[in-house]
Every structure is written in structure tokens, then in C-alpha cells.
Amino acid sequence: MELLYDERIDGDIADVDKSALMAAILAVAPQLTLLDREEDLRPFECDGLSAYRVLPMLVAMPTTLAEVEALMRVCYEHHVPVVTRGAGTGLSGGALPLEKGVLLVMSRFNKILSVDADARIARVQPGVRNLAISEAAAPYGLYYAPDPSSQIACSIGGNVAENAGGVHCLKYGLTVHNVLSVDIVTIEGERMTLGGESLDTPGFDLLALFMGSEGMLGVITEVTVRLLPKPEVAKVLMACFDDVELAARAVGDIIAAGCIPGGLEMMDNLAIRAAEDFVHAGYPVDAQAILLCELDGVEVDVQADCERVRELLNAAGATKIQLARDDAERQLFWAGRKAAFPAVGRMSPDYYCIDGTIPRRELPRVLKGINELSAHYGLRVANVFHAGDGNLHPLILFDANQPGELETTEAFGGKILELCVEAGGTITGEHGVGREKLNQMCTQFAADEITLFHAVKSAFDERRLLNPGKNIPTLARCAEFGAMHVHHGELPHPELPRF
Amino acid sequence: MTHLQDQRPEYTSADEPGPDALAGNDDSEALCEQVARAQAERATLRIVGGDTKAFYGRQVDAAQSLSTTGHHGIVHYDPVELVATVRAGTRLRDLERVLADNGQRLAFEPPHFGDNATVGGMVAAGLSGPRRPWVGAVRDFVLGVRVITFDGKLLRFGGEVMKNVAGYDLSRLMVGAQGTLGVLTEISFKVLPIPQAHACLRLELPLAEALDRLTAWGRKPLPITGAAHDGTALHVRLEGGEGSVSATRQRLGGEPEEPLFWEQLREQRLPFFDDALDGAVDTVAERTLWRLSLPALARTPSLEGDWLVDWAGAQRWLKSAEGGGFEDDPRADIHIHEAAIAAGGHATRYTPGASGDSPFTPLAPVLAKYHRQLKNRLDPQAIFNPGRLYAEW
Numbered sequence: 077m078e079l080l081y082d083e084r085i086d087g088d089i090a091d092v093d094k095s096a097l098m099a100a101i102l103a104v105a106p107q108l109t110l111l112d113r114e115e116d117l118r119p120f121e122c123d124g125l126s127a128y129r130v131l132p133m134l135v136a137m138p139t140t141l142a143e144v145e146a147l148m149r150v151c152y153e154h155h156v157p158v159v160t161r162g163a164g165t166g167l168s169g170g171a172l173p174l175e176k177g178v179l180l181v182m183s184r185f186n187k188i189l190s191v192d193a194d195a196r197i198a199r200v201q202p203g204v205r206n207l208a209i210s211e212a213a214a215p216y217g218l219y220y221a222p223d224p225s226s227q228i229a230c231s232i233g234g235n236v237a238e239n240a241g242g243v244h245c246l247k248y249g250l251t252v253h254n255v256l257s258v259d260i261v262t263i264e265g266e267r268m269t270l271g272g273e274s275l276d277t278p279g280f281d282l283l284a285l286f287m288g289s290e291g292m293l294g295v296i297t298e299v300t301v302r303l304l305p306k307p308e309v310a311k312v313l314m315a316c317f318d319d320v321e322l323a324a325r326a327v328g329d330i331i332a333a334g335c336i337p338g339g340l341e342m343m344d345n346l347a348i349r350a351a352e353d354f355v356h357a358g359y360p361v362d363a364q365a366i367l368l369c370e371l372d373g374v375e376v377d378v379q380a381d382c383e384r385v386r387e388l389l390n391a392a393g394a395t396k397i398q399l400a401r402d403d404a405e406r407q408l409f410w411a412g413r414k415a416a417f418p419a420v421g422r423m424s425p426d427y428y429c430i431d432g433t434i435p436r437r438e439l440p441r442v443l444k445g446i447n448e449l450s451a452h453y454g455l456r457v458a459n460v461f462h463a464g465d466g467n468l469h470p471l472i473l474f475d476a477n478q479p480g481e482l483e484t485t486e487a488f489g490g491k492i493l494e495l496c497v498e499a500g501g502t503i504t505g506e507h508g509v510g511r512e513k514l515n516q517m518c519t520q521f522a523a524d525e526i527t528l529f530h531a532v533k534s535a536f537d538e539r540r541l542l543n544p545g546k547n548i549p550t551l552a553r554c555a556e557f558g559a560m561h562v563h564h565g566e567l568p569h570p571e572l573p574r575f
Numbered sequence: 576m577t578h579l580q581d582q583r584p585e586y587t588s589a590d591e592p593g594p595d596a597l598a599g600n601d602d603s604e605a606l607c608e609q610v611a612r613a614q615a616e617r618a619t620l621r622i623v624g625g626d627t628k629a630f631y632g633r634q635v636d637a638a639q640s641l642s643t644t645g646h647h648g649i650v651h652y653d654p655v656e657l658v659a660t661v662r663a664g665t666r667l668r669d670l671e672r673v674l675a676d677n678g679q680r681l682a683f684e685p686p687h688f689g690d691n692a693t694v695g696g697m698v699a700a701g702l703s704g705p706r707r708p709w710v711g712a713v714r715d716f717v718l719g720v721r722v723i724t725f726d727g728k729l730l731r732f733g734g735e736v737m738k739n740v741a742g743y744d745l746s747r748l749m750v751g752a753q754g755t756l757g758v759l760t761e762i763s764f765k766v767l768p769i770p771q772a773h774a775c776l777r778l779e780l781p782l783a784e785a786l787d788r789l790t791a792w793g794r795k796p797l798p799i800t801g802a803a804h805d806g807t808a809l810h811v812r813l814e815g816g817e818g819s820v821s822a823t824r825q826r827l828g829g830e831p832e833e834p835l836f837w838e839q840l841r842e843q844r845l846p847f848f849d850d851a852l853d854g855a856v857d858t859v860a861e862r863t864l865w866r867l868s869l870p871a872l873a874r875t876p877s878l879e880g881d882w883l884v885d886w887a888g889a890q891r892w893l894k895s896a897e898g899g900g901f902e903d904d905p906r907a908d909i910h911i912h913e914a915a916i917a918a919g920g921h922a923t924r925y926t927p928g929a930s931g932d933s934p935f936t937p938l939a940p941v942l943a944k945y946h947r948q949l950k951n952r953l954d955p956q957a958i959f960n961p962g963r964l965y966a967e968w
Contacts, residue, residue, distance in 0.1 A: 268941040273870040274920035284747035288740040334768035376818025465737035505738035535949040
């Protein structure tokens with residue numbers, strides 16, 4: 077399977093004697109929980125991308141900063157790779173273990189260290205769940221804005237590592253816009269703080285660089301997030317369309333009118349039916365597309381915005397527009413959307429989630445392309461879409477027990493990502509590259525760009541020990557797998573040796 | 576004699592017709608060639624746009640200058656997508672005019688510090704205006720860049736989409752790096768609609784009380800997008816929907832004020848800045864201007880001088896005491912850096928100095944090590960703006 081670490085093209089990993097390594101670690105961190113028996117390692121063999129599983133050599137579950145530092149020093153000295161894992165909800169295999177590596181599980185770093193309501197910040201350990209931060213801030217009328225769909229389970233450390241998004245990004249930003257500082261332990265076991273409680277810090281913006289760096293540059297040991305006052309009121313409009321393209325155009329109309337909704341989501345017919353069947357959110361199962369538009373802020377403004385958006389939706393050809401009557405119905409409308417993935421999961425033995433982002437104007441063309449690919453590969457697709465910011469999540473329905481179907485699904489998914497790149501977009505909006513999209517990185521970036529990524533990596537991790545084989549492909553990998561896509565009869569990276 | 580007036584060129588708020596921003600010129604090939612040649616000859620480069628921010632940072636002593644001004648124009652702008660892609664040499668005011676014609680703006684309201692400020696220089700300096708605490712900084716609105724690397728290659732990172740986590744975020748890394756990691760040639764920004772309503776207020780009250788009120792207001796969803804205290808009065812700007820702006824204006828009280836205050840604050844054209852900016856570089860300026868970036872609730876450090884507080888307390892301008900003069904004494908600089916660190920932030924010297932060797936607060940040792948290593952990987956012969964940020968690189 078091409079997704080598993082392949083030393084031939086992903087780079088060599090040192091062979092280390094497990095018992096000797098354990099002894100070396102325990103010598104400097106005697107209290108550290110280390111797991112090495114197969115039955116103990118099993119629960120850690122995959123993250124949210126469960127199609128790929130690897131047993132790590134060791135699992136380390138530190139509870140103190142000193143243990144993390146000690147572990148890193150030993151691994152550095154012994155040339156042992158370290159894969160950091162938070163809650164394990166990632167969808168791109170970013171925390172997929174290495175057979176010859178240590179899996180550093182940060183879930184015991186689970187304390188909220190402080191909530192300062194006046195400064196509107198919270199200091200938390202990386203294993204704290206995303207939603208737990210908002211819950212801790214709620215008594216002060218504050219919340220943490222980024223809300224990935226997995227927010228009840230995913231941890232803030234993982235959110236930082238992936239630069240997680242959510243359904244409210246267009247207005248409130250991604251993780252990068254809502255984190256003030258992170259504490260890092262480097263591969264050499266040093267501590268450093270990136271960012272701070274001031275709004276900027278001297279030197280390079282390493283805080284931004286570490287956001288979404290997928291555990292490749294350092295280990296996150298503490299996060300300070302910005303909290304926002306809860307909007308006074310939030311209202312949701314649901315608009316139905318009998319044509320996906322009309323719905324897509326309506327999204328542009330709302331934004332062109334100078335309105336930035338708190339959330340703007342779109343679902344196609346298959347996703348609507350799946351969600352309705354699962355959650356009974358009151359979605360119209362005969363609509364080709366629905367838009368959920370959340371307007372939040374101060375009561376008077378929201379009233380006015382709702383009227384304006386209603387008029388725009390009408391003019392854009394909506395067949396039905398429904399304003400959630402109360403907060404309960406608003407929650408229900410969102411519940412359908414937030415449960416779209418598991419809902420689709422009920423329609424099919426397996427599903428595979430894609431995460432491309434495109435300029436919104438390209439949506440009709442890309443959706444048409446996806447439908448054609450769906451027919452070509454003989455696999456159904458449900459589309460959910462963070463329409464406001466152009467982030468598309470096609471869910472491919474398949475059955476992993478059918479021989480070859482996973483491979484067909486992967487090929488189909490890869491084609492969708494290439495379609496996104498061709499439309500001026502990107503292969504991942506919020507789920508990360510991880511292990512999953514390594515080959516597509518070769519489509520999105522030229523060899524020189526990938527070389528510069530490796531230069532950045534080597535500034536922080538010269539020995540290539542932090543999460544090797546994720547996020548940035550080697551040029552050897554691009555030569556081997558990028559070569560599948562021959563443009564104008566020319567192989568990419570002709571200067572590289574072929575295997 | 577170089578006068579500071581030259582370093583802070585005129586900024587006129589009147590809109591004047593500039594060169595047609597849309598009809599641009601692609602000069603990237605020549606720029607790449609110049610960088611490749613410099614790399615081959617081991618010649619250092621001082622990267623220059625409108626040269627409006629030469630006062631900011633350390634003086635660059637380079638063999639050649641590399642001008643981006645021939646590389647200008649708006650490459651793509653689609654108001655519906657909320658994205659504008661602009662060549663680095665485009666004048667900032669030309670971009671802002673085009674955006675305004677479409678009811679949009681750069682929400683982080685960058686200072687120009689001169690009519691010829693370019694978009695590339697603005698991003699390289701990474702300075703944000705009075706709206707920063709509420710809407711975000713320059714880097715929060717940068718979606719992608721094209722950059723010339725040390726070996727003269729033109730590479731692209733990020734893109735024109737709102738969400739993009741493919742690869743490392745090199746676009747945001749370039750913001751505020753002051754050209755020390757590469758030459759920015761093109762930047763894609765997220766732009767935002769100009770809100771429907773705005774109001775500016777002036778409330779006469781002492782600083783301590785102003786900060787207390789701002790803390791309380793900060794916990795409510797109020798449409799505040801500016802809060803500065805000039806020593807006697809708190810100035811507040813509101814922007815948002817008609818309803819919330821008028822309701823908040825009632826609630827906050829105070830006297831109405833002209834919006835010009837915010838432009839003058841952004842451009843350092845308020846009387847407070849006058850005696851700190853006039854004067855000469857290589858002689859003695861009357862007073863020295865420092866910027867302290869602190870946690871908003873931090874206690875004011877006990878430093879001699881006059882204060883102007885912006886960003887609801889998170890950005891404080893310190894003007895050295897009258898007759899305190901131009902401290903041509905590195906120890907005075909160190910003292911201010913230490914005071915800023917003790918208060919939980921950092922300091923930047925805005926008045927260029929003859930000594931002026933450390934305008935930026937020194938980095939902690941581990942951070943400094945990784946800065947050096949990163950610089951070394953991205954610019955191994957240190958040809959880009961050597962010494963602009965720190966003397967060692």
C-alpha cells in the first residue's frame with residue numbers, strides 16, 4: 077500500500093533496539109508511562125483516517141513537561157522518529173504511527189490552566205478538548221471561536237497542528253487567527269514560546285509557521301487562545317434550491333452584498349437525505365441543495381441582515397426559505413450539518429472524506445466534474461460544503477470489503493483534489509496533508525517549492541525525526557507517484573532518478 | 576544630512592489619481608535575474624519599494640538596492656470572492672482606492688508613512704493600524720504570496736482561497752520578516768466589505784478609567800474597532816450595522832469626533848508625534864519614539880516620558896521626556912527593552928538612532944537559535960536586507 081511509510085522513497089529510519097531505547101528513556105524519565113505490548117499499542121494504531129493502521133514501536137504518555145523534554149532528548153540522541161498525537165481525530169493520517177518510531181500521546185496534558193475573562197484569553201494544555209475551552213469560558217459570556225465538527229472530541233494541540241477550521245471560519249477565522257501563543261519543545265528537548273500575550277512579538281512570525289505544521293517542527297505543550305464575547309443573538313436561515321448551481325450563485329450574492337455571515341454551509345441532495353434520515357433536522361429531502369446561513373451579532377443588526385439575506389435568496393431563485401423559529405430549531409438545523417459525516421456513514425459501509433478548497437466561482441464546474449468522476453468510478457458522492465470559504469467536502473461512499481474498492485476510492489479522491497488545484501484551489505482546506513495527501517502535494521507544488529519546505533523543516537529538525545513522511549513529500553516520492561500524471565508527454569522532475 | 580522628513584515622506588489623505596493600478600507591469604523576470612546575479616556575486620541587496628519605512632528597523636548597508644516599484648498592478652480582484660492579488664510594487668493607496676470603489680477594504684488598515692508606500696513594503700513591514708485588536712493583523716489577511724528565493728527562483732505559496740493548509744505557511748512567515756527571507760513579488764489578500772455604519776467618539780476621562788471601561792466593554796459584543804487614549808481623552812471608533820452602532824453610541828456617551836483622528840493616529844500625524852519625528856538622523860532628534868506592544872491589561876512600565884495608548888492598551892507609544900534627548904546610549908535602549916519584557920511584551924524603537932543598533936527587543940536564546948537557522952536555510956549567504964532585524968543576520 078503506497079500510503080504506508082516506505083523507506084525507499086520516504087527516507088531511511090534508523091534501526092533501534094526497543095529494549096535499549098526503553099531503558100534509555102526510563103533512565104531519564106522513570107515515571108513516564110511507556111507502552112510496548114501489542115495489546116496496549118493496538119488502540120493507537122490509527123487516527124481518524126482509520127483505513128490506515130500501523131503499530132508504533134512504543135507509545136509514550138507523558139504527564140509533565142520534564143518528561144516530554146527528556147523523551148525528546150533521548151529520541152534525538154538515538155535518531156528515533158517521534159509522531160505526536162492528540163485526541164486522534166485527524167482525518168488525514170497526520171498521527172499515523174511509525175513502526176520504528178515513538179508515538180507521543182499528549183492526551184494527559186488535559187488541564188485548563190487559566191481563563192482570564194478581562195484579558196479574554198485562556199491558557200490550556202494541548203490535550204484539552206476544543207469544546208471544553210468554550211465550556212470553561214461560557215460563565216464569562218465568552219467562547220473560543222474555531223469549531224471543527226469534531227469539537228466534542230478533538231484537542232486544541234491537534235487543532236494547532238492542523239490549523240483546524242470549522243463552520244464559522246469566514247467571519248471568525250481559523251485556528252491561526254485565534255491563538256496568541258504556543259509553548260514548544262523542540263526535537264532537541266529545548267523549550268521555546270512562540271507568540272505571546274501581546275498582539276505581536278519581535279522576529280519572524282514562527283507562531284504562524286507552526287500553525288498547521290502537522291507536528292513536523294516541534295511538540296506543542298501549551299496553548300494560549302483568544303476568547304470572544306458571545307454574539308448577542310444568532311439566527312439561521314435555511315434556503316432550498318432545485319439546482320446546485322443556483323445555490324452556489326446565491327452564496328456569492330450574499331457576500332457581494334457586503335454581508336459576512338457567521339456560517340454559510342451548503343449540502344447537496346444525497347447529503348440532505350442522509351442527514352435528515354439520521355437527525356430529523358427538518359431538511360427538505362427533495363431539494364437539490366440547501367444553504368444554511370447563520371447571521372449573528374447584535375439583535376437590531378441581525379434582524380436587518382436577515383431581511384436583506386432573505387431578499388437576496390429569493391432573488392437568487394430559492395424555492396423555500398425558512399428562518400429557524402427559535403434557538404432549539406437553530407441548533408437542530410446545525411445538528412443536521414454537523415452530523416453529515418456520520419449520517420453519510422449510515423448509508424454505506426465506508427466513506428472517504430475529501431477536503432479541497434476552491435474559489436467559490438468555480439463551484440458549479442467542480443461539482444459537475446465530481447459528478448462525472450462519480451459516474452466514471454461507479455461510486456456515489458455526497459457533498460457538504462463550507463460555502464462561505466470555498467471548502468468542499470465530497471464524501472465518497474464505498475465498501476472496503478469489496479476487493480479493490482478502497483483503491484478505486486483513493487484514485488477517485490486524488491482526481492477530485494487535482495480538479496481543485498486546477499480550479500485555482502488547494503488539496504486541503506482544513507484536514508491537513510498528513511500521510512493521505514502526500515502524493516497530491518506533488519500536483520500542487522513544484523519541486524523547488526517542495527525543496528524550500530524541506531529547508532524550513534531542516535531549520536527546526538535537521539535529523540528529520542519529527543513526524544517524518546507526513547505533510548511534505550520527498551522529491552523521490554514525487555518522481556515516483558507524480559509521474560502518474562504526465563503533462564504534455566513530459567515527466568515531472570526529469571532530473572530525478574526513477575525507481 | 577539626511578532629514579527624518581525624508582524618512583517619513585508626506586502623507587496626504589486627499590485622494591489623488593495615481594497611475595492606473597489595473598494596468599500593471601510584470602517585472603518579475605528582471606527581479607529574479609538581479610537576485611540570481613547577486614547570489615552568484617555574493618552581493619548583498621537592500622530591497623526597496625516606496626522607501627517610506629526606511630526608519631523602521633536597523634539600517635541596511637548593502638551592495639545594491641533592488642527596487643520592486645517596476646513590478647506593479649492588480650493581478651486579480653474579484654469582490655465576490657473577497658480576494659485581491661496584487662504585485663508588490665503597487666502603491667498601497669492605489670489598491671485601497673480600487674477596493675473602496677467596490678465597497679471593500681484591507682480591514683487591518685495598514686499605516687502608509689508616505690504617499691509612495693507599496694503593498695510589498697507594507698506586507699514586509701507587517702504593521703497594522705488601529706483596528707488590529709478587533710479584526711486582526713496584516714498576516715491574518717494574507718492568503719498567499721509569490722516570493723523570489725535566494726537563488727533567484729520565483730515560487731508560490733498559499734493561494735487565493737480562504738482556507739489552505741497544504742504545506743508550511745510560508746506566506747504568513749514572510750509578513751513582518753522585512754525582506755530578510757526573500758523578495759515578495761505578489762500577495763493575495765482577503766478583503767472585507769466596509770461596514771454600513773460608523774461613528775467616532777471622544778470621552779474625556781483619565782487613562783486608568785478608560786482602560787477599565789475598555790476591559791468591561793471588551794467582554795460584550797460591541798462594534799468597537801478603535802480605542803486610543805491621548806493623555807486626556809479616550810477616542811473610540813464604532814463600525815458595524817446601523818442599529819448596533821447607534822445603540823452603542825448612546826450607551827458609551829461622549830462627544831462625536833471626526834474620523835480624521837484615526838487616520839492621523841495611524842499615520843503618526845497627531846501632534847503627539849511631532850517632536851519625536853522632526854529632526855535629523857545623524858544629529859540629535861528632540862525626543863525618541865518607542866512602540867511598546869504589551870498585554871492590554873499590563874501596568875504601564877515606569878519609563879520617563881509621555882504616553883499615547885492605542886489598541887485598547889495593547890500598543891503604547893512612548894516619547895522620551897522633553898530634554899531627555901536622543902539617547903545615544905545603547906544602555907538606554909536596553910533599559911526600555913527590559914522594561915517591555917518585564918511588562919509581558921516587547922519594544923520597538925521608531926526614531927532611528929546613530930547608535931540605534933537594537934531597535935527590536937532581543938530574542939530569547941532558543942528562539943534566536945531557530946531564527947538564525949531558519950534565516951540560514953532560506954538565505955544561506957545572507958544577501959537579503961542583511962542586519963535589518965538583528966545585527967547578527
